[in-house]
Amino acid sequence: KKPVVAVCGATGAVGQEMLKVLEQRDFPYSEIIPMASARSAGKKLNFKGEELTVVELTEESFKGVDLALFSAGGSTSEKFAPIAAKSGCVVVDNSSVWRMNDDCPLVVPEVNPHDLDWHKGIIANPNCSTIQMMVALKPIHDEARIKRVVVSTYQAVSGTGQKAIEELENQVRRLMAGQPVVADVYPHQIAFNCLPHIDVFMDNGYTKEEMKMVHETVKIMGDPNIKVTATCVRVPVFYGHSESVNIETEEKFSADDVRSLLAKSPGIIVEDYPEKKAYPMPVNAAGDDATYVGRIREDETIENGINMWIVSDNIRKGAALNTVQIAETLIERDLLRVP
Numbered sequence: 001k002k003p004v005v006a007v008c009g010a011t012g013a014v015g016q017e018m019l020k021v022l023e024q025r026d027f028p029y030s031e032i033i034p035m036a037s038a039r040s041a042g043k044k045l046n047f048k049g050e051e052l053t054v055v056e057l058t059e060e061s062f063k064g065v066d067l068a069l070f071s072a073g074g075s076t077s078e079k080f081a082p083i084a085a086k087s088g089c090v091v092v093d094n095s096s097v098w099r100m101n102d103d104c105p106l107v108v109p110e111v112n113p114h115d116l117d118w119h120k121g122i123i124a125n126p127n128c129s130t131i132q133m134m135v136a137l138k139p140i141h142d143e144a145r146i147k148r149v150v151v152s153t154y155q156a157v158s159g160t161g162q163k164a165i166e167e168l169e170n171q172v173r174r175l176m177a178g179q180p181v182v183a184d185v186y187p188h189q190i191a192f193n194c195l196p197h198i199d200v201f202m203d204n205g206y207t208k209e210e211m212k213m214v215h216e217t218v219k220i221m222g223d224p225n226i227k228v229t230a231t232c233v234r235v236p237v238f239y240g241h242s243e244s245v246n247i248e249t250e251e252k253f254s255a256d257d258v259r260s261l262l263a264k265s266p267g268i269i270v271e272d273y274p275e276k277k278a279y280p281m282p283v284n285a286a287g288d289d290a291t292y293v294g295r296i297r298e299d300e301t302i303e304n305g306i307n308m309w310i311v312s313d314n315i316r317k318g319a320a321l322n323t324v325q326i327a328e329t330l331i332e333r334d335l336l337r338v339p
């Protein structure tokens, strides 16, 4: 029997994309149920030419539902994911609340699909900036053992959600019309600016987004020896996160080795032709499934080091697509049930 699938947060930036990805990949289902807050109940959404009606997400919503894809904010996931799992519905959650829980696998299907084998009902989808970095780093780690990663991110406003997309658009319009800007979602103007501040500040001076990259990398790679240090920056881009990544490896690995290894690795497109001015850019990656890697160079200041530039659509591979790929992998491995 094909699963009954709930999309929780179906009216949001990621939820809308989840519906699109389910449609495009011909995901097997017997019914798709879009869920959101009471504000959206009754709203109509189009799916494969049919009209679906949004229902309010409540404690009773999961009876008879086999799979729930959550992207409705942390507090909603925290409350409803255990309720769903308890009623026999497998949850793939896009928020940050379950990621570091020892009972919840944190999965990028190209990297650690085997971790799905021990799920107990709730599976966590990693942070968008972590996912694209993992897709690119895992093949290198397998060949040359990564010891340390220094990453700086250039993250799109869609990572914050629909309201932030509208805020950037409104600010650009107002500034071009010579009007003062209104900052509501972000603490400062985001149009024509960069904010070195994503998610909340922690006691150690890093932001929570930066610490997610540190801790999630270790859990996904299953290797406590990988050291990561991150600086996360919000930039006035609508879709697509970019990352400047410096890695230090145990084994010697040339830039050419990295290029040929990544070119044959799953989920990656190497775009590295400086002579043609061809390198990954968010405007090209937006709407696409691949993680793009370019500007691959040897770090000339250390023995075994590589610099590269990684770009991917944060809403697709960074969120909706990875979530659906986790669900597909659960089905392939015959794991779509709460043990």
Ligand code: A2P
Pocket: 008, 009, 010, 011, 012, 013, 014, 015, 035, 036, 037, 038, 039, 040, 041, 057, 071, 072, 073, 076, 160, 161, 162, 163
């Ligand atoms: P709604 O549109 O009804 O507010 P985004 O990240 O783009 O802001 O989207 C957030 C998503 O999470 C929306 O679909 C939103 O629904 C949903 N959501 C937010 N709060 C709740 C809640 N308490 N219960 C169910 N869905 C929620």
Ligand code: 11C
Pocket: 094, 095, 096, 126, 127, 128, 129, 155, 156, 158, 159, 160, 198, 209, 212, 314
């Ligand atoms: C951003 N990475 O770009 C964030 C969005 O932990 O799931 C996702 C936050 C998270 O703002």
